[in-house]
Amino acid sequence: MNSDFEPDDYSDFAEPRVLTIPAECAGQRLDAALACLLVDYSRSRLTTWIKDGLVLVDGKPGSPKDKLWGGETVSVDIQPNPDEVAFQPEAMDLDVLHEDETIIIINKPPGLVVHPGSGNWSGTLLNGLLHAYPELKSVPRAGIVHRLDKDTSGLMVVARTLAAQNLLVQQLQARSVKRHYFAIVQGEVRRDGKVDAPIGRHPKDRIKMAVVGTGKPAVTHYRVLEHLSGHTLVECRLETGRTHQIRVHMAHIGHPLAADPVYGGRPKLQEPEVNMALEDFARQALHAKKLSLVHPASGKTMTWKSPLPQDFDILLNVLRSAAGLDDDWDEDDWDDEDDGDTEVIYVRE
Incomplete structure (x- = not known):
């Protein structure tokens, strides 16, 4: 995680990247062509954007397997890297029912996304936890060991230490x-x-x-x-x-x-x-x-x-x-x- 990353650093993601498929990419699949043209992003990441409807070919949503012939106009809605953007502290009201040196019990309201992901890079429970408990930046997933759907309410446990997280994961597996x-x-x-x-x-x-x-x-x-x-x-x-x-x-x-x-x-x-x-x-x-x-x-x-x-x-x-x-x-x-x-x-x- 880059602690110096500021919100303005991802302002470039506001506008889609528009490309014209060159003739040398004729016959290639959409995902393969984009991997050649947008070398800063992995093919798996580009494929995810395509499947999420973030890539348009001549104004229509594309499929990873679409064959290109050159000359197509492709619009790519570049998404921020979760490692840089998603894991940022954000102030929010958390309904904390219990906390000690080892665990935190949260009563999650409906409408709150637990973990950053496509379309929800900020405003999640993880962002709020990192603000309220800065030490969680050293614990994977900010101590989250299980999730609730966005619109499911209720109880969640969060680990405050790596050791506690490992033990809770073992309990879940058992x-x-x-x-x-x-x-x-x-x-x-x-x-x-x-x-x-x-x-x-x-x-x-x-x-x-x-x-x-x-x-x-x-x-x-x-x-x-x-x-x-x-x-x-x-x-x-x-x-x-x-x-x-x-x-x-x-x-x-x-x-x-x-x-x-x-x-x-x-x-x-x-x-x-x-x-x-x-x-x-x-x-x-x-x-x-x-x-x-x-x-x-x-x-x-x-x-x-x-x-x-x-x-x-x-x-x-x-x-x-x-x-x-x-x-x-x-x-x-x-x-x-x-x-x-x-x-x-x-x-x-």
Whole structure:
């Protein structure tokens, strides 16, 4: 990381680079031709930009395999190097529920991207962590060991030291970190169950994940908490941590998450107040409710439980009201696990 890098240093990325394909590149693929013409960038990086729709050939999005004949006008939306731009401290309000010399527990709001990436080079949780905890610049990924989707809210753990990060990663690999989510899913889920289905990149839509035979092992346990109007409130527990895992698995069994813009499909029409609440929600109905782990320094098992965010609570209440349910439901009644010697920290608004 270059600590002297300033925001003005990437002002050159504001305007796309426009090239005319020379005759000597005739017959080459688009990715190969760009690799010859833009030698400052790796072919893999250029290919990623092409796939992300950042390269236009005669005004139309290109494909890495497109064959060129010379004379084409190619516009390349140059993206900043994450190593130089993305990992910069930025002041932001972080909802820190717990911190000590070893770990930080964050309650992530919906809409916050965890890690810089294409289209989100700044304003991420990583940028905020580097500002609040400057020592994290010496820890890979600023101590982040697992992620939540941009529009998923809830609990995350961040390591403050390399040793703590290694221990937490080992716990995640051993599946001893317990992560419980609340999800509102479409339709009536009649019984508890488990989805054991491998997840990989969607074969036709690269921005999506899917259950595919060549994917990585993925296991999600789900438990019915309450039947709502046209929906079900379920608790999901992860054994593995694949990208979009709960969203993909619940859609796979015919119960996509409410308001999920990617995997939700076309939901059945509901009562007007329910339809309005779903439109106002504008994100997948998923909240990381409970997190348990062995503290890297003390060796003691600790658990954090967070309240439902306001938007989730409002949607849940609308669905409960439309189903004619009473309002004496307690969101803490769902957790019937015996915590034993676990230190439980309830986080209240």
